[in-house]
Amino acid sequence: xxxxxxxxxxxxxxxxxxxxxxxxxxxxxxxxxxxxxxxxxxxxxxxxxxxxxxxxxxxxxxxxxxxxxxxxxxxxxxxxxxxxxxxxxxxxxxxxxxxxxxxxxxxxxxxxxxxxxxxxxxxxxxxxxxxxxxxxxxxxxxxxxxxxxxxxxxxxxxxxxxxxxxxxxxxxxxxxxxxxxxxxxxxxxxxxxxxxxxxxxxxxxxxxxxxxxxxxxxxxxxxxxxxxxxxxxxxxxxxxxxxxxxxxxxxxxxxxxxxxxxxxxxxxxxxxxxxxxxxxxxxxxxxxxxxxxxxxxxxxxxxxxxxxxxxxxxxxxxxxxxxxxxxxxxxxxxxxxxxxxxxxxxxxxxxxxxxxxxxxxxxxxxxxxxxxxxxxxxxxxxxxxxxxxxxxxxxxxxxxxxxxxxxxxxxxxxxxxxxxxxxxxxxxxxxxxxxxxxxxxxxxxxxxxxxxxxxxxxxxxxxxxxxxxxxxxxxxxxxxxxxxxxxxxxxxxxxxxxxxxxxxxxxxxxxxxxxxxxxxxxxxxxxxxxxxxxxxxxxxxxxxxxxxxxxxxxxxxxxxxxxxxxxxxxxxxxxxxxxxxxxxxxxxxxxxxxxxxxxxxxxxxxxxxxxxxxxxxxxxxxxxxxxxxxxxxxxxxxxxxxxxxxxxxxxxxxxxxxxxxxxxxxxxxxxxxxxxxxxxxxxxxxxxxxxxxxxxxxxxxxxxxxxxxxxxxxxxxxxxxxxxxxxxxxxxxxxxxxxxxxxxxxxxxxxxxxxxxxxxxxxxxxxxxxxxxxxxxxxxxxxxxxxxxxxxxxxxxxxxxxxxxxxxxxxxxxxxxxxxxxxxxxxxxxxxxxxxxxxxxxxxxxxxxxxxxxxxxxxxxxxxxxxxxxxxxxxxxxxxxxxxxxxxxxx
Numbered sequence: 105x106x107x108x109x110x111x112x113x114x115x116x117x118x119x120x121x122x123x124x125x126x127x128x129x130x131x132x133x134x135x136x137x138x139x140x141x142x143x144x145x146x147x148x149x150x151x152x153x154x155x156x157x158x159x160x161x162x163x164x165x166x167x168x169x170x171x172x173x174x175x176x177x178x179x180x181x182x183x184x185x186x187x188x189x190x191x192x193x194x195x196x197x198x199x200x201x202x203x204x205x206x207x208x209x210x211x212x213x214x215x216x217x218x219x220x221x222x223x224x225x226x227x228x229x230x231x232x233x234x235x236x237x238x239x240x241x242x243x244x245x246x247x248x249x250x251x252x253x254x255x256x257x258x259x260x261x262x263x264x265x266x267x268x269x270x271x272x273x274x275x276x277x278x279x280x281x282x283x284x285x286x287x288x289x290x291x292x293x294x295x296x297x298x299x300x301x302x303x304x305x306x307x308x309x310x311x312x313x314x315x316x317x318x319x320x321x322x323x324x325x326x327x328x329x330x331x332x333x334x335x336x337x338x339x340x341x342x343x344x345x346x347x348x349x350x351x352x353x354x355x356x357x358x359x360x361x362x363x364x365x366x367x368x369x370x371x372x373x374x375x376x377x378x379x380x381x382x383x384x385x386x387x388x389x390x391x392x393x394x395x396x397x398x399x400x401x402x403x404x405x406x407x408x409x410x411x412x413x414x415x416x417x418x419x420x421x422x423x424x425x426x427x428x429x430x431x432x433x434x435x436x437x438x439x440x441x442x443x444x445x446x447x448x449x450x451x452x453x454x455x456x457x458x459x460x461x462x463x464x465x466x467x468x469x470x471x472x473x474x475x476x477x478x479x480x481x482x483x484x485x486x487x488x489x490x491x492x493x494x495x496x497x498x499x500x501x502x503x504x505x506x507x508x509x510x511x512x513x514x515x516x517x518x519x520x521x522x523x524x525x526x527x528x529x530x531x532x533x534x535x536x537x538x539x540x541x542x543x544x545x546x547x548x549x550x551x552x553x554x555x556x557x558x559x560x561x562x563x564x565x566x567x568x569x570x571x572x573x574x575x576x577x578x579x580x581x582x583x584x585x586x587x588x589x590x591x592x593x594x595x596x597x598x599x600x601x602x603x604x605x606x607x608x609x610x611x612x613x614x615x616x617x618x619x620x621x622x623x624x625x626x627x628x629x630x631x632x633x634x635x636x637x638x639x640x641x642x643x644x645x646x647x648x649x650x651x652x653x654x655x656x657x658x659x660x661x662x663x664x665x666x667x668x669x670x671x672x673x674x675x676x677x678x679x680x681x682x683x684x685x686x687x688x689x690x691x692x693x694x695x696x697x698x699x700x701x702x703x704x705x706x707x708x709x710x711x712x713x714x715x716x717x718x719x720x721x722x723x724x725x726x727x728x729x730x731x732x733x734x735x736x737x738x739x740x741x742x743x744x745x746x747x748x749x750x751x752x753x754x755x756x757x758x759x760x761x762x763x764x765x766x767x768x769x770x771x772x773x774x775x776x777x778x779x780x781x782x783x784x785x786x787x788x789x790x791x792x793x794x795x796x797x798x799x800x801x802x803x804x805x806x807x808x809x810x811x812x813x814x815x816x817x818x819x820x821x822x823x824x825x826x827x828x829x830x831x832x833x834x835x836x837x838x839x840x841x842x843x844x845x846x847x848x849x850x851x852x853x854x855x856x857x858x859x860x861x862x863x864x865x866x867x868x869x870x871x872x873x874x875x876x877x878x879x880x881x882x883x884x885x886x887x888x889x890x891x892x893x894x895x896x897x898x899x900x901x902x903x904x905x906x907x908x909x910x911x912x913x914x915x916x917x918x919x920x921x922x923x924x925x926x927x928x929x930x931x932x933x934x935x936x937x938x939x940x941x942x943x944x945x946x947x948x949x950x951x952x953x954x955x956x957x958x959x960x961x962x963x964x965x966x967x968x969x970x971x972x973x974x975x976x977x978x979x980x981x982x983x984x985x986x987x988x989x990x991x992x993x994x995x
Contacts, residue, residue: 158263159237159286159450159500162273162511162567162581230784231279231722231754237286237452239498239515240275240587242559262286268776269702269758270718272655272671273567273583276698278720279754279778287452290391290441291380301954301990303372306962307982308404313369313428314463316487317359323400325432325459330356331489331524333554340635341554341596341643342684347633349626352600355552358618360525363463363485369428372401372988388444399433405965407981409466409740411796413920417971421794423468423484427740430461446504454496462488462737470794473547475533482547483531483540485617490737491522511567516560523555526735529617534610541614543607544631547793550600550621552633555734559591578660581671584653591647591726595733598633605634640791641731641744642683649723651677665706673698675721681729681747688864690729690747696721710765716758724749724784728800739914739967740979742791743798748855748864750802753781770816778808785847786880787857787872788915788928796928796978798915799857803847804869806879810843835892835903845882849873871924878913883932885910899943899952907935914967928978931966935959950994958986 234241267274268281304310319330334354340347376397383390404426411421436455442448464486475481498515530549531540542548567583600621602608608629612620619625637643657671674697681690700718707713727734730745760774782802789799817836821829849869856865857872878884885908892903909932917925938957943950967979 158265158284159289160235160265160284161238161513161565161585162271162569162583230725230728233275233278233282235282235284236454236496237450237498237500237513238284239500239513239565240517240561240563241494241496242517242519242561242589242591262288269716270698270700270720270756271669271702272657272673272698272700273581275585275587275651276653276673276675276696276721277723278718279722279752279780287437287439287454288378288380288393288395289439289450289452290389290443291382291393294381295994296377296379297992297994298377299952299990299992300373300375301988303374303401303956303986303988305372305403305984305986307406307984308369308402308428309371310368311404313366313402313404314363314426314465315366315428315430316361316363316463318461318489319359322430322461323432324398325434325457325491327489327491327524330359333524333556337554337596338594340598340633341594341637344635344638344643346635347598349631352621352626352631352633353623356525357621357623360487360489361527361621362616362618363465363487366428369402369404372399372986374399374401374990376992388442390442391440393437393439393441395435395437397433397435399431401431402429403431404428405981407740407979408977409468409979410976411790411794411978412969412976413790413794413918413925415920415923415925417969417974417976419974419976420471421468423466423482425464425466425468425484425740428463429737432459432461433457448500448502450500452496452498452500454494456492456494458492458494460488460490460737462486462490464488464740470547472794473532476535479533481533483533485527485529485531487525487527488735488737489523489525491520493520494518507571507573509569511565513563513565515563517563518561519557519559521555521557523553523735526553526555527551527617528553529620537610537614539614541610542617542620543610543613544600544602544620545605545607548607548613550617551597551636552600553595553597553735555593555595557591557593559589561590562586562588576661578658581657581659583655585651586653587649587651589647589649592644593647593726593730593732594644595637596643597636597639597733599636600631601634603630603632641733643732644684645681645730645732646684647679647681647726647730649677649679649726651675666703668701668703670701671699673700677723679723679729681726681745683731683747688731688747690724690749692723692751694751696753711761711763714758714760714762716756716760718756720754720756722752722754722780722784724751724800728784739798741796741798746800746855746857748866749784749800750782752783752802755779766818768816769818770814772814773811774813775811776809780806780808783847783879785873786915788918789858790918790920796915796918801855801857801867801872803849803873804852804854805848806845807848808843808845808879808882810841812839812841814839831895831897832893833896835890835894837888837890837892839886839888841886842884843882843886844884845879847873847875847877847879849875871919871922873916874924874927877916877927880913880916883909883912899941901942902940903938905937905939907937908933917969926969926971928967928969931968933963933966934961935963936961948995952992952994954988954990954992956986956988956990958988959983960985 263286265284265286266281267284270278274282319328321328336347336351374397376395378393378395380393381391407425407427409423409425410419412419414420434457438453440451464484466484467480467482469475469481473481494517496515496517498513501512503510528549528551529542530547531542532548533539534541542550544550563586565583565585567581569579569581572578572580607613612625612629615625625631653673653675655671655673657669659667659669661667674695676695677692679690679692683689698719698721702714702716705713727743728745729747729749731747732745734743736743756776756778758774758776760772762770762772764770782804783806784800785803787799787801789797791797815836815838819834819836821832821834849872852869853866854869854872856867858865887906887908889906890903892901894901911929911931913927914930915928917927919925936959938960940955942953944953945951962983962985964982965980966977969976969978
């Protein structure tokens with residue numbers, strides 16, 4: 105069996121255009137072995153390595169131009185300038201992760217935050233760019249800029265490329281880096297693979313949780329019509345009118361309201377299949393690949409949720425909240441590919457449907473509400489259904505005509521996020537009846553919300569390259585890209601109230617939630633649904649982003665062992681967010697020139713040095729601009745945008761030393777610096793009832809300085825003697841990143857994260873930000889270590905994976921009585937996983953057995969504020985150990 109190419113072997117590839125062979129000092133020209141294709145899929149292999157399939161922006165300059173730097177430099181036909189890491193399918197399999205987000209956190213400088221959002225070099229997800237086969241994707245999650253990568257199953261992905269230094273063939277919104285996923289394309293041979301797994305979570309499986317019925321098909325992640333939103337709800341929501349008692353009775357009640365104990369939460373299960381075949385035709389080859397999967401998982405979080413506006417850290421709101429979540433992920437991929445001589449065409453169709461059904465029950469106290477000792481003053485109940493969907497269709501054509509090459513890309517993508525029947529109830533303990541009551545008045549409440557988002561993205565790009573054959577050939581490239589994004593979002597909220605908002609009588613107020621909202625109770629008591637859609641923000645908004653971009657780039661060998669790539673990109677963009685019925689909105693119309701240059705010096709046979717400088721940008725995202733409330737199920741908090749944010753500008757610099765001391769082994773050391781103007785930061789605020797909420801503002805500027813080191817080492821065991829050790833080796837892969845960021849804030853005016861009534865309001869920066877504080881989402885230290893034992897001749901691996909991320913800020917501290925409270929900090933901590941894989945042959949079938957043990961350290965999630973003497977746990981809960989056993993069969 106050929107040795108797999110792993111992510112630790114840094115892949116040097118050209119993202120746009122690759123110059124002709126650069127010779128090491130005194131080295132003779134060599135015929136290239138095509139190993140990696142940056143612009144289109146290329147199934148060629150490195151020496152003894154695995155074929156790596158990558159499709160990224162840009163135009164290739166020929167068939168033999170991409171190189172894998174897992175060998176000594178003289179064996180490489182092309183030396184490319186950008187800082188790139190690649191996870192091949194073998195690398196992804198070694199981690200054992202079921203989704204791409206989990207696998208990517210093993211790459212140097214990357215960390216995963218929340219529900220699958222990848223941070224590059226400590227910068228938030230808004231500074232990361234995600235592409236699929238070189239084309240952009242809209243996000244189904246309105247709280248994030250990019251698609252959450254944990255919705256991409258590994259069986260649909262051929263490779264994942266991470267580029268941390270900017271090149272002008274990529275979009276200008278490039279802060280920390282770009283993550284380009286390449287889907288499977290033309291297979292080398294026909295195959296059919298079927299697999300499945302079952303797993304347990306020690307904090308969830310077989311233990312107490314809370315659930316609600318919903319519909320008959322909830323287990324698949326699809327609603328059977330139970331949550332269908334009547335037309336009159338949309339009309340009333342858009343018109344700002346209330347619903348009558350008769351209309352209120354037409355809403356689904358008990359199936360979306362009644363919370364029940366489940367003392368035996370089910371285990372997790374997963375099933376997937378993939379199929380591929382190819383056929384030779386006249387002057388070419390065509391192929392098809394199809395993949396599909398379903399993943400049903402459960403998670404229970406028993407969380408401490410506190411909040412305070414006390415400058416001394418005295419807890420004002422103290423709740424214990426239990427959340428049980430059932431997540432259903434369904435995915436499908438259909439890929440068609442064709443090769444005609446030097447020309448390639450790829451058509452990819454991707455479908456992902458991701459649903460989270462959440463049941464939430466909390467009990468606690470509030471400083472503003474009196475209570476008996478030992479008796480929680482309030483009980484809160486929520487039932488939610490968050491349904492996300494992505495459909496992406498794209499076509500790529502790569503055409504080679506000698507020294508002239510053309511790459512064409514087009515895509516259409518649509519994402520949806522539906523969250524109907526977000527139900528919330530608050531009961532208060534009454535000493536009069538010695539029971540919890542809900543009179544639908546004041547603190548005691550029942551509400552319902554209906555959220556709906558749809559975003560469509562059209563994108564197209566053309567890239568050209570031409571190689572001028574001279575004593576030192578020069579490659580010139582140029583390209584044009586167009587993106588057109590439109591989003592429509594609505595969130596209609598209603599509160600149940602009696603006539604004149606008078607409290608219900610004590611007998612009725614003691615009813616459980618489904619009886620409280622029964623047809624009889626509503627009609628008898630004249631309960632209406634009062635429209636509260638605009639009480640906090642806008643009920644509806646439209647958003648659009650139009651981008652025209654062009655770039656030019658030149659790559660040339662200046663002298664033996666020294667080459668340079670210089671380019672500039674021009675982007676003009678119009679970003680608009682219009683809140684329906686509101687006077688305020690966003691209209692950002694900006695043009696940018698974005699230069700980039702990289703110099704690579706191959707000063708020794710097995711060593712090289714690279715220097716890089718560039719300018720990039722980060723636009724405020726729709727969810728950061730739209731003054732509309734969103735409920736985030738991961739943080740269990742609400743977010744609201746700020747329409748007065750402005751673009752961020754970044755200056756990026758990097759130096760990197762690389763030593764390829766043996767085949768497929770390396771040591772790399774890098775230092776980087778970023779200067780950011782007007783970075784967007786998440787800021788905690790208080791709602792009228794004392795709850796924490798997240799808003800946004802621009803800080804004046806920030807600096808980010810860091811370094812990273814990566815080591816990859818194989819230790820053969822054949823010297824120990826015996827048949828077993830003859831084919832086995834120890835795999836050591838480790839990386840460490842240090843990053844230090846500092847916000848600079850004085851008396852400059854910045855947009856206030858709270859915009860009451862849409863009236864523009866500004867604050868002095870040093871009232872919102874602490875000068876010298878780290879940026880949101882940035883960990884000073886990131887460590888990933890893999891220690892494994894593997895067979896080089898057969899599928900047999902056991903890998904221990906260790907990871908550590910230091911504390912990072914999730915929200916700037918809220919303002920209370922003119923005083924800025926401490927920042928809200930997350931402590932990811934240490935995590936230890938073990939993955940074992942074993943391949944066996946049964947008849948004509950190849951069977952892979954896999955065992956996973958995750959979070960063996962049982963590291964808990966901690967999000968808190970640290971005052972001088974007190975700690976306030978914003979959201980802290982235990983994370984269980986997870987164990988799974990799976991098998992797949994390939995024919």
